[in-house]
Amino acid sequence: MSLAYDVVPVTLVTGFLGSGKSTLLADALHGDAARDTAVLVNEFGAVGLDHLLMGEIDAQTVLLDNGCVCCSIRGELKDALAALFSRRARGEVPPFTRVVLETTGLATPAPIIATLLADPVIRSHYVLNATVTVVDALHAAGQRSRHPEWLAQVTAADRILISKADLVTASVIDELKAALGSLNPAARIVAREAHAHALGDLLFAPASAQALITRIGASSGLAHGIGSGLGDKGLAHRAASARDDSASITAACIGIDEPIDWQAFTLWFSMLLNRHGDKILRVKGLLAIDGSDQPAVLHAVQHLVHPILHLDAWPDDARESKLVFITDGLAADRIEASYRSFCTALEDAVG
Numbered sequence: 001m002s003l004a005y006d007v008v009p010v011t012l013v014t015g016f017l018g019s020g021k022s023t024l025l026a027d028a029l030h031g032d033a034a035r036d037t038a039v040l041v042n043e044f045g046a047v048g049l050d051h052l053l054m055g056e057i058d059a060q061t062v063l064l065d066n067g068c069v070c071c072s073i074r075g076e077l078k079d080a081l082a083a084l085f086s087r088r089a090r091g092e093v094p095p096f097t098r099v100v101l102e103t104t105g106l107a108t109p110a111p112i113i114a115t116l117l118a119d120p121v122i123r124s125h126y127v128l129n130a131t132v133t134v135v136d137a138l139h140a141a142g143q144r145s146r147h148p149e150w151l152a153q154v155t156a157a158d159r160i161l162i163s164k165a166d167l168v169t170a171s172v173i174d175e176l177k178a179a180l181g182s183l184n185p186a187a188r189i190v191a192r193e194a195h196a197h198a199l200g201d202l203l204f205a206p207a208s209a210q211a212l213i214t215r216i217g218a219s220s221g222l223a224h225g226i227g228s229g230l231g232d233k234g235l236a237h238r239a240a241s242a243r244d245d246s247a248s249i250t251a252a253c254i255g256i257d258e259p260i261d262w263q264a265f266t267l268w269f270s271m272l273l274n275r276h277g278d279k280i281l282r283v284k285g286l287l288a289i290d291g292s293d294q295p296a297v298l299h300a301v302q303h304l305v306h307p308i309l310h311l312d313a314w315p316d317d318a319r320e321s322k323l324v325f326i327t328d329g330l331a332a333d334r335i336e337a338s339y340r341s342f343c344t345a346l347e348d349a350v351g
Helices: 021-028 077-089 109-118 140-146 148-155 170-183 200-204 209-221 262-276 332-350
Strands: 008-015 037-042 053-058 061-064 069-073 098-102 126-136 159-163 188-191 223-226 238-243 249-256 280-287 296-301 321-328
Touching (some): 008 021, 021 098, 077 098, 077 109, 109 126, 109 148, 126 140, 159 170
Antiparallel strands (some): 238 249
């Protein structure tokens, strides 16, 4: 997806307190790779970039030694983003082409994503590129059981970085990857070593169509046994699920063979989010739209739906719609039943 000069991609970096978000940014912002980057950090969080600072532009903005702009957020995120873009337009800060937004450790991503997606002023200048969540390998188990923010951060992620991997055993990392994969099967999950510096791709790379297809396809390999055919419609619903032992979280991948009627699907999906958005933590999918050779990429976080992207082509001949739902207290068979009922009722109404 190409972007106009005045539409700036934003990478959202989340993670619980002490997970290593600032360390990630300090390592990733070395050298020319980050020259065109602006970093927004919450004023209550430790930036951890002091050793990189070259000079202060004003009380809230510093310029890193590679030309990267670093600003602290004072007040509303919307105001901070708008002010940063205005200063860029006036030449008061270097002409950055991308933004990294670091949240506080107790922040849930949904309100931040809402600002990026729903505010008309902000979305005219910024587009959400990816949500990266940092997970502390040492403390993940305890944070998962005690803090709902941790779960919200993990399920909203497009990419998950396991930090402090050098402080635990390989078996702990394997178990953590499996647990994270069951919570968010559509996310890319990687573990880093203490001195790993190849982090630019994790933060800045645009979503890869092939990687997304691979991850969603791999989600079909979860535990078997949910769902059946969609009756007379011939839409083979093959769902698989994995349940989180410590909470009512279910990840399910749903496959639909037949091309999707776009208007019918968007109406059903809007109704689904309106009714159950609080229980639908994350949706990622590739859709085969009737009458189109281009797969559509769907992203949603709770009630929020990202702008639909249309890829140039399918990577292979398997042109099946696949949707990954991460839900809290909403079973996959209920989602299947609602889609089936809606399509049947719509056919009866027009037939």
